[in-house]
Amino acid sequence: MADNKGVMIFVEVIDGKLTNIAQELLGAGRKLANDLSEELSALIVGSGVANIAPEAIAYGADKIYVVDAPLLKDYRTDAYVAVVEKVVKQVNPRILLLGQTTIGRDLAPRAACRLITGAILDCIALDIDTATKQLLITKPVYGGNARAVYSMETLPQVATVRAKAMTALVPDSSRKGQVVIVDAGLDPAAIKTNVLQKVVAETTGIKLEDASVVVTGGRGIGGPEGFKQLEELAKVLKGAVGATRPPCDAGWAPDTIQIGLTGKIVSPYVYIAVAVSGASQHMAGCSGSKNIIAINRDAEAAIFKEARFGVVGDWKKIIPAFEAKVKELQSK
Amino acid sequence: MDFDYNDEQKMLKQGAREFFEKECPKSLVKQMMEDEKGNPPELWKKMSQLGWLGLIYPEKYGGGDGNMIDLIALEEEMGRACLPGPFLSTVLLSGLFILHNGSEEQKKEILPKIAGGQLILTLALTEQSDSYEASAVSVEAKAEKDDYIIDGTKLFVPDAQIADYIICIARTKKGDKPEDGLTAFLVDRKTPGITITLLKTLAGDKLCEVVFNKVKVSKKNIIGKLDQAWGPLQQTLQQVKIAQCAEMVGGAQRALELAADHAKKRIQFDRPIGSFPVIHHLIANAMMDVDACKFLTYEAAWKFSEGMPCAKEIAMAKAWTGEAYQRTAAMGHQVLGGIGYTLDGEMHLYFRRAKSGELTLGDGKFHREALAKELGM
Amino acid sequence: MLWAPGLLGGLTGGVQGPIIMQHGTPEQKKEWLPKIAAGAQFALGYTEPNAGTDLASLQIRAAKDGNDYILNGQKMFSTGAHNARYHWLAARTNPEMPKHKGVSMIIADLTAPGVTVTKLTTIAGDRTNEVFYDNVRVPQTNRIGPEGEGWNITRSALAAERGDLGTFPWPKILVDELIQYAKETKRNGKPLSEDPQIRQTLAQLSMDVSVLRLFGRRLNYMIEKNQDISWSAPFSKIFESELSQRIANQGMNIMGLYGQLEQGSKYAKLKGHIELAYLTMVVRSFGGGSNLRLRSDIATRGMGLPREPQLAMPVKK
Amino acid sequence: MNMIVCIKQVLDPEAPLSSFKIDPATNTMVPVTSVPFVISPFDEQAVEAALKIKDAKGGKITVISLGVNLLRDVVKKPLSLGADELILLEDPAFIGGDSWSTAYALAAAIKKVGQFDLIFCGRQAADSDSGQVGACIAEILGIPQVSVAKKVEAIDGKVKVDKVTTDGYEVVEVPTPALITVSNELGEVRFATFKGTMASKKKEPIIWKPADIGAEPAKIGAAGRRIKTRKLFQPVRDSKCEIIGGETDEDKAANLAKKLVEVKLI
Incomplete structure (x- = not known):
């Protein structure tokens, strides 16, 4: 498929809004498309999502493919893979990027397999090898202990990208783009997956991903108290x-509230790691934090290698005293 | 003799390692050092459900039909975990003594309950004279109709404070030789006249003074033959020593690993201290020492499980392992410096247990002397 | 001498066969294995005046000339070279390469023109040799393994040698002799074997001998299972050489004034074995690689400790 | 209920970072003798998910693993826990693959096994962290998949899965046969009983070579790769940490608070 061209972003929409990861992907895709001097397209799939198109254009897309059908209301692997297959075969992009999300990690490998190409999941850096126009994909492996750089010759080159690894563009509502409506063409009988129920865990206070301060406890906390x-x-x-x-x-x-390789990715301004040893699997979820503060009684703990400030001691004594002092200073 | 465990034993060992890492963290070990009972009941129950308490007993007594090599594979992990609780006193000292010497009725009554985690037992042998020789047994049991009356004080009795039964080795006859005239009684701990005082110990393991003040025990509660407990008891102790050596092997191995891990991480003079030849030498010596413990123990266990004479091998294993564990943990303290000495650290647990293990059931000197006898000197 | 032939045998035999099996060409196997089986004597040529355990520093040159190498340089402590026909030699075939890379293993004929073997005597009175090469021609077909791979091959050879050194029976023989001696010899009217201190000492030495035996058997077990023995092989060598010294030293103490009598002397006991052992055994903690260096090998390979950083110092000319 | 679980033998991911080394020449991890091999932890959870169904409904569990030098004391672990059969795709031709070529071989083996209702995989392997083999197997076999399960329940011809999402979970139902990838949220895995461990001695693994499963040589192992590894390296950590001191832990805490206010972090 030598005529594959352009970068396509699979855009996720939640509650009628472009997700953060979709904005980041569009930013990254824009750069890759510029490097290749090719087009950046976005694929929006769902039910009642057509109105998102202008926002995606504002974030950098040149062309928007919208597949809007009631059957696509919930993410279901069989339905979404069929849609992605159809659009990709029609558009023939060189690169297809998805977010490393609940949907992306399920959809990307299966779609890639069906398209007889390869995929790399959970990437943190993307570059173009100018000689071959191949995508160079950097991904943490061995639980974050190492990084691997991969490439593939099959097209499209599929990758999912980790949250907060890329930077979104400042949206420009004056940007122009083209919107293409594609018919889902789904046979309801071929969709075997049923979503029976969605359970959202209650969160009190500030959402973890959005918080500017995160206080994280590790194994050393010792219990729910x-x-x-x-x-x-x-x-x-x-x-x-x-x-x-x-x-x-x-x-x-x-x-x-699990943070790490298999949990959430956060990058707050201040990250206070309490009794956290600093294993790579965990750091994979928080190493983007601007200021890490480590409290651990093991002076040799790996977390101190990542921290800006550290206290060596027993958190049981440190945390109450710290809290008291912070309150005192805040009241001044 | 094999220098490796077979696949199933390796699986048992790895499974035990994961189990203890989860269920017996060092925080629990430290808590149990302070705790009077010293045995977390949940942990004991789970070990029973995994079939570990009955591993060494035959199936017909609720056991797992395991052999001595299976047992030492598990014991190594118990040593690595610094497992608290009455495994040695209940499952090994008491259970094995009953298994080898008890009546069919006693075995059927007690062993399944040990395996099932419902009964805690201990064996009371040593006294104030601080010796494992027969001549040191002075507690007396006098016949009175269908009963015996036990009188005297036993010392350093493990886990008596939580035991349901105490197997008391008492003198029933003054024979020509001190080995003659000793009898084993199965005594209910709640029998009137028994007073138990917990002693404070180096390793936080539970050693007790057990005072028998005219304690009445039925003749039916004699385990084995009247006046002839000493020989059978020695045989049980021999087997227990092999298991105890394996426990120390596991502890020594862990102490060595902790030291090596620290040496790799700890930076001084801009390089890991583990790159200094002086640390290489400490670690290399300990590696050889620990391997020596392992192979001596494996050889003793193998000969035992093959039914071959192994008095020499057991004496060597116990003498070497006790001292080498102590050397290894002391080396660990040297490498870890101040961090190892804090109560937060783990090394001191091994350092404490190394010494108590060395002293329990006879120290290096005791066993070198035993070996000298075996060598015909 | 009870152990000296064993000592030499250990150093000269048993190492080459397995290595040729592993690294040799079919022709080399055909040529050398029957010769080794028939008892051909090899002397080991690793050590040089400026290269001890650190084989990478060796300087003896093997320059290519047609189908041959021309050897020039000197080897030291080549035990048995005065009796052996062949020299199992590590030589530098490429001086341009980094020091570990340019070394090859070559079998040289010690009777070839240009070879001079001169005697060196150790403090124990053992003979060892210096071997000088002056434009000695060796066919390139005598190189075992690929050119420049000598370092790796040598490492496996040394591992074999270190294991081999440890399997000797004589520490047990000596301890058995001492136990017998203690039983039979009376001091102040009582057998030595009733002295609690001596009982403890001999029991401990007897335990040590068991450990040595188990180390040797474990090594064989690992070789059979094709496991990496590079760090466990030295256990035997270190333990045996130091145990030998302990046996000799404590044996002397047990035997008292008699301990110092040489074999053949009036009143000498145990054929003077302990006296000879006392002198001989000191050598063993540095023969086949110094025990200090081996301990670093054990800790770094076996426990993953970092190596000592190499100082950036120029190689001596 | 016939179940298949795919497991991978990996170097213990819990091993300390200090024992982690990469050979830049071959782009592979250098095994260190002190680091043991284990079953990839998510795969253990996949085994647990199958065992839970076997506990509830009965059935047969077949475990499949792929590689060379598979340590029997590692890969036989599921047998000690209650799995019934172990199939090893053990041949040099199988290794060096990527997710796709590995899935191709596993799918071929599963086809040879024939009867199955559920296939379980871990959500990702602890070494490559690729997370794709499950989806690829499902695609090759043409069956539905559910990723990142924390609970799996089998009900007559269907399977109900609690699938972990970013902010909670979804209950998803698919008809069997289906493939489920399992996550750590499934909870604790069981330990083998002594009898279970000893009984696994009698269950010898079945070894299949490429020809046994009718695999095309060009599609398995390194030959079948679609993904090329350009480089493997360790990221450098060079943060300089300022340690806040003090007489007691309480003092240190107060000093930390002062410091954070001073540099305007809080």
């Missing part, structure tokens, strides 16, 4: 509480 203490501190700092994987697995903290 400790997380209550961290919540208090987070309240004082107007932030949110996160956790590494072990406390979530142990049930001390809900799964939805």
Whole structure:
């Protein structure tokens, strides 16, 4: 398929809005398209999503393909793969990018397999090899201990991109673009997946991904009571509480606040890591933080290698005293 | 003899490692050092459900039909985890003594309950004279109709504070030799006249003073033959020592790993301290020392499980392992410096246990002397 | 001498066969394996005046000339070279390459023109040799393994040698002799074996001998299973050489004044073995690679400790 | 209920970073003797998901793994937990593959097994972190998939899956046969009983070579790769951490608060 051209972004929409990751992907896609001197297109799939097109154009897309059908209301693998297959075969992009999200990680490998090409998931950097026009895809491997750079000869080159790895453009509502409506052409009988229920975990206070201060507890917190203490501190700092994987697995903290390779990716202004050793699997979820503050009693813990400020000591003594002092200073 | 465990034993060992990492973290170990009971009941129950408490017993007594090599594979991981609780006293000292010497009725009554985690037992042998020799047993049991009356004080009895039964080794006859005239009684701990005092120990393991003040025990509660407990008891102790060596092997191996890990991470003079030849030498010596422990223990266990004579091998394993574990943990403290000495650290747990392990069931000197006898000297 | 032939045998035999099996060409196997089987004597040629355990510093040159190499340089401590026919030699075939890369393994004929073997005597009275090469011609077909791979091949050879050194039976023989001696010898009217201190010492040495035996058997086990022995092979060598010294030293203490009598002397006990061992065994902690260096190897390879950083110093000319 | 679980043997991902080394010449990780091999943790959870269904409904669990030098004491673990059969695709031709060529071989083996209702995979392997093999197998076999499950329930010809999403979970239903990838949210995995471990001795693995599963040589292992590894490297960490001191932990805490206010972080 030597006539493959352009970069296509699979755009996710939540509650009628372009998601952050979609904005970031459009920013990254714009740059790649410029490097290739080719077009940047966006694929919007869903039910009642056509009105998103102008926003996607404002964020950098040249051409928008909209597949809008009631059957596409919920993400269902079989339906979405069929749609992606149809549009990609019609447009023949050189590159197809998706977000490393619940949808992207499910859709990308299956769609790539069907299109007889390869995919790389959870990338953090994308470049063009100018000699071959191939996409060079950087991805953390070995639980974040190493990075690999991959490429592929098959087209389109499919990749999913980790949240916050790319930067969105400043939206420009004066940008012009073309909108193409594509018929889903789905046979309802071929869709075997049913979404019975969606359960949203309750979150109190500030959403973890949006918080400018995150207080995270690790294995060393030792139990659910400790997380209550961290919540208090987070309240004082107007932030949110996160956790590494072990406390979530142990049930001390809900799964939805897990930060790391297999959890959420956050990049707050201040990240306070309490009794967190700094394993690569966890750092994969927070290394984008602007200022990491480590509190750990093991002076040799890896977290200190990533931190700007560190305190070596027992968090049980440090956290209450820290909270008290912060309150005192805030009241002045 | 194999220098490696077979696949299933490796699986048992790895599974035990993961289990203890999760269920027996060092915070629990430290808590149990302070705790009077010293045995977290949930952990004991889970070990029972995994079939570990009955591993070494035959299936007909609720056991797993495991052999000595299976047992030491598990013991290594218990040592690595610094497992608290009465495994040695209940499952090994008492359970094995009953298995090898008890009546069919006693075995059917007690062993399944040990395997099932419902009964805690201990064996009371040592006294104030601080010796594992037969001559050191002075607690007396005098016949009175269908009963015996036990009188005297046992010391350094492990886990007596939580035991349901105590197997008391008492003198029933003054024979020509001190080995003659000793009998094993299965005593309900709640029998009137028993007073138990918990002693404070180096490793936080639970050693007790058990005072028998005219304690009445039925003749039916004799385990094995009247007046002839000493020989069978020695055989059980031999088997227990092999298991205990394996526990120390696991601890020593972990102490070595902790030291090596620290040496790789700790930066001084702009390089990891592990790159200094002096640290290489400490670690290399400990590697050889720990391997020596392993192979001596494996050889003893193998000969035992093959039914071959192994008194020499057991003496060597116990003498070497006790001392080498202590050397290794002391080396660990040297490498870790101040961090190892804080109570937050783990090294001190191994350092404490190394010494208590060395002293329990006979130290290096005791076993070198035993070996000298075996060598015909 | 009880152990000296064993000592030499260990250094000269048993190493080459497995290496030729592993690295040799079919022709080389055909040529050398029958010769080794028939008892051809090899002397080892690793050490040089400026290269001890650090084989990478060796300087003996093997320059290509047609189908031959021309050897020039000197080897030291080549034990048995005065009796052996062949020299198992590490030589520098490419001086341009980094020091680990330019070394090849070559079998030289010690009777070839240009070879001079001169005697060196150790403090124990053992003979070892210096071997000088002056434009000695060796066919390139005598190179074992690829050119420049000598370092790797040598490492496996040294591992074999270090394991081999450890499997000797004589520490056990000596300890058994000492136990017998203690049982039979009375001091102040009591057998030595009743002295608690001596009982403890001999029991400990006897344990040590068991550990040595187990180290040797474990090594064989690992070789059979094709496991990496590079770090465990030295266990035997270190342990045995140091145990030998302990046996000799403590044996002397047990035997008291008699311990110092040489074999053949009036009143000498145990054929003077302990006296000879006392002198001989000191050598063993540095033969086949110094124990200090081996300990670093063990810790770095076996436990993954970092190596000591190399100082950037110019190689001596 | 016939179930198949795909597992991968990996170097222990919990091993300390200090034992992690890369050979830049071959772009591969250098195995260190002190780091053991284990079953990739998400794959263990996949085994657990299958065992839970077997507990509830009965059935047969066949475990498949692919590689060379697969350590029996590692890959036999599912047998000790209650799986029934172990198939090893053990041949040098199978290794060096990417997600696609690995999935191709596994799918071929699954076709040879024949009868199956559910296939379980871990959400991603702990070494490559690729996370695609499950989806590729499902695509090759033409069956539905559900990714990142935390709960799996089998109900007559259907499977109900709690699928983890960013802010909670979705309950998804698909007809069987289907493929499910399993995540750590499934919860704790069981430990083998002593009897289970010893019983696994009698279950010898079945070894299949490429020809046994009718795999085209050009599509398996390194030959079948679509993805090329250009480079593997370790990121450099060079942050300079300022350690806040103090007499006691409380002092350190107060000093930290002062410092953070001073540099306007809070």
